[in-house]
Amino acid sequence: MRMYDIIEKKRDGYTLSEEEINFFVNGYTKNEIPDYQISALLMAIYFQNMTAEESASLTSAMVESGEKIDLSAIQGIKVDKHSTGGVGDTTTLILAPLVASAGVPVAKMSGRGLGHTGGTIDKLEAVPGFHTEITNDDFIKLVNNNKVAVVGQSGNLTPADKKLYSLRDVTATVNSIPLIASSIMSKKIASGADAIVLDVKKGAGAFMKEENDARILAETMVSIGNKVGRKTMAVISDMSQPLGNAIGNALEVREAINTLKGNGPKDLTELCLTLGSQMVVLANKAKTMDEAKSRLRENLENGKAINKFKQFLASQGGDSTVADHPELLPQSAYKLDLPAKTTGKVAAMEADDIGSAAMMLGAGRATKDTQIDLSVGIVLHKKIGDDVNEGEPLLTIYSNDKSVEEVKDKLYKSISISYQHVKVPELIYDTILNQ
Ligand code: URA
Ligand code: CA
Numbered sequence: 001m002r003m004y005d006i007i008e009k010k011r012d013g014y015t016l017s018e019e020e021i022n023f024f025v026n027g028y029t030k031n032e033i034p035d036y037q038i039s040a041l042l043m044a045i046y047f048q049n050m051t052a053e054e055s056a057s058l059t060s061a062m063v064e065s066g067e068k069i070d071l072s073a074i075q076g077i078k079v080d081k082h083s084t085g086g087v088g089d090t091t092t093l094i095l096a097p098l099v100a101s102a103g104v105p106v107a108k109m110s111g112r113g114l115g116h117t118g119g120t121i122d123k124l125e126a127v128p129g130f131h132t133e134i135t136n137d138d139f140i141k142l143v144n145n146n147k148v149a150v151v152g153q154s155g156n157l158t159p160a161d162k163k164l165y166s167l168r169d170v171t172a173t174v175n176s177i178p179l180i181a182s183s184i185m186s187k188k189i190a191s192g193a194d195a196i197v198l199d200v201k202k203g204a205g206a207f208m209k210e211e212n213d214a215r216i217l218a219e220t221m222v223s224i225g226n227k228v229g230r231k232t233m234a235v236i237s238d239m240s241q242p243l244g245n246a247i248g249n250a251l252e253v254r255e256a257i258n259t260l261k262g263n264g265p266k267d268l269t270e271l272c273l274t275l276g277s278q279m280v281v282l283a284n285k286a287k288t289m290d291e292a293k294s295r296l297r298e299n300l301e302n303g304k305a306i307n308k309f310k311q312f313l314a315s316q317g318g319d320s321t322v323a324d325h326p327e328l329l330p331q332s333a334y335k336l337d338l339p340a341k342t343t344g345k346v347a348a349m350e351a352d353d354i355g356s357a358a359m360m361l362g363a364g365r366a367t368k369d370t371q372i373d374l375s376v377g378i379v380l381h382k383k384i385g386d387d388v389n390e391g392e393p394l395l396t397i398y399s400n401d402k403s404v405e406e407v408k409d410k411l412y413k414s415i416s417i418s419y420q421h422v423k424v425p426e427l428i429y430d431t432i433l434n435q
Contacts, residue, residue, distance in 0.1 A: 001019070003024060006020050006024055006041065007037060007044060010041060010048055011040075015053070015054060016050075016054055018057040021054065024041060025061035025062060025065060025160045026065070028160065028163060029065045029159055029163065038167060039167060039171045039173075043172075045173070045176060045178065045179060046175075046176045049176075050178035052220070052223045052224070053227070055223070056224045059189065059224050060228055062158050062164075062182060062186035062190075063190045065158060066156045066160070067155045068190050068192065069157070070192060071140070073144075074143045074144055076103075076104070077105075077194045078107050078195070079099070079106075079193065079194065079195045079197060079279045079282045079283050080108070080188050080192075080193035081095055081198075081199065081279060082184060082188055084184070084207055084208070084217070085201060085207060086205050086206055087242040087243070087247055088354075088355070088358075090243070090244055090246065090252040090255050090259070091243070091268070091271060091275060092108070092110070093124070093252065093253065094259050094260060094268070094272045095272055095279065096150065096312070097148055097309035097312050098300070098308075099279045099296070101147075102286075102292070102295055104147065104279055104280055104285055105143050105147050105148075105283070106148040106149075107139065107192065108120070109150075109152075109153050109191045110132070111152070112365070113365070114367070115355075115364050116247065116359050116364045117248055117355075117359075118249050118364065118365065121150065122374070123253055124313075126250040126330055126374040127319060127329070128328060130316055130318030131316060131317050131318075132152040132316065134149070134151055142315055147308070148308065149316065150312075157190040160186075161183050161186050161187060165183060177213070177216055180207070189230060193230060194231075195231040196282075197232070197233050197235075197275055197278045198221050198232065199237055200217055200218040200237070201214070201239035202237070202240075203240030203351060203425070204240050204350050204352050205239040205242065205350075205354075206239040211236070211429055214236050214429070218235075218432050219234075222234050222435040233278040233432065234432040235271070235431050236431075237271055238427050238429065240349075240351060240425050241349040241384050241425070242354055243267060243268055243271065244259075244264070244265040244267060244268035245380040247354060247355065247363065247377050247379075248363040248377015248378060248379075249363060249374040249377065250375050251377040251379060254329060257309070257323050260305045261306050262300040267427050270427055272296075274428060276292070276293075277290075277292035277296060278431070280296065306323055309323060329374075330374045332398040333402075334398070334400065334401070335397070335398055336396065338397060338411055339391050339393055340382075340388045340390055340391065340417060341390065341412070342390055343389050343390045344417040344418050344419045345385060345386065345388070345417065345418055345419075345421075346382045346384050346385065346394070346416075346422070347384065347418035347422045348414075349383065349415050350414040350415075353410060353413065354378060354380075354414050357410045358376075360407050361373070361377060361399050361404070361407060362376050376399055376400060378397055378411075379395060379396045380395045381393050382394050385422050388417060395411065397411075
């Protein structure tokens with residue numbers, strides 16, 4: 001087999017065989033094929049696309065390129081959840097204890113990552129004492145006993161994806177649906193998931209700006225999952241404005257606590273119930289989505305969800321009293337309101353710009369080595385469609401720096417207020433249960 005022929009075949013719009021896909025993934029992982037040939041192939045894939053079969057073969061080849069986590073010692077169907085990324089997305093903090101409270105084992109591997117706020121692990125570290133450095137044996141024991149544990153990523157998972165992603169980053173080939181879909185799915189599968197629920201975001205704060213692209217990405221990932229023997233479902237949800245009200249690490253933990261007590265923002269609660277019910281159904285703990293949803297809603301109201309969260313925090317060294325005393329979480333020195341300059345209805349709250357403002361405050365990482373400030377961030381008091389009077393606070397900035405003029409400028413530019421009728425974006429555009 002020759003790399004030249006594989007590039008030519010894809011360039012001319014033909015379908016690559018499983019053997020050809022294995023050949024280039026293995027060869028590239030072992031440094032036997034040079035970057036320039038893989039770059040050319042990636043660009044050919046960008047323009048010519050891949051079939052569902054090719055995408056599934058690429059996913060499997062990337063899974064096989066490295067270590068795989070073995071979760072077989074955990075009883076039950078392990079369902080993992082992945083979000084394609086957004087601003088102020090607190091869903092994992094809520095979903096993990098929520099679905100565990102319904103008997104679904106949640107064995108969560110999580111990272112720190114770059115972005116507007118930290119990853120799930122950073123957020124949880126806002127809880128005094130909480131740590132994720134646990135042995136594999138303890139991790140499995142915790143999930144078997146409590147149904148939920150979170151551990152930091154370890155091991156050499158999907159090295160082929162790491163190499164390909166870096167190369168895509170510098171060859172303008174990140175934005176290809178089969179490449180994104182196989183990249184995400186390979187990591188979930190290598191992490192040991194039996195079934196997968198995907199939250200595909202659409203809008204200004206997301207990878208996919210258009211509903212149609214988000215839908216094709218979701219359908220492609222669901223199809224890959226089902227082809228490689230992992231039942232997969234997806235939700236396409238709105239990210240034109242931030243999800244929930246809090247953007248920032250400790251602030252999101254506080255929001256998660258409120259939500260787990262049944263007092264969360266409506267959009268965040270609804271999305272968690274929808275994703276959670278897919279997880280419960282995939283784990284065979286309910287027959288229908290409606291049955292799963294009403295059980296989860298009950299657990300938000302009867303204390304089971306928040307009690308599971310307390311147990312989870314304590315089991316990993318965390319101070320579970322934060323659930324009743326959120327003032328024990330890291331606090332910023334200053335709280336500064338942003339007053340509305342005019343009266344009207346909120347017409348836009350650009351999620352990406354609000355995320356950048358949180359980052360300017362120190363809530364997120366620009367590079368791997370950035371130190372995160374867990375206490376800072378933004379809490380929204382208004383969302384799209386809400387009425388606002390001149391002078392009324394649109395949001396509160398939590399900062400350790402008194403002068404936040406630049407951040408305020410950025411926030412004013414990201415929010416528009418209109419006198420006209422405002423169309424409130426739908427939270428959930430669609431759910432994809434099968435492909
Ligand atoms: N996230 C990933 O993990 N991979 C991609 O290709 C894009 C987003
Ligand atoms: Ca939020």
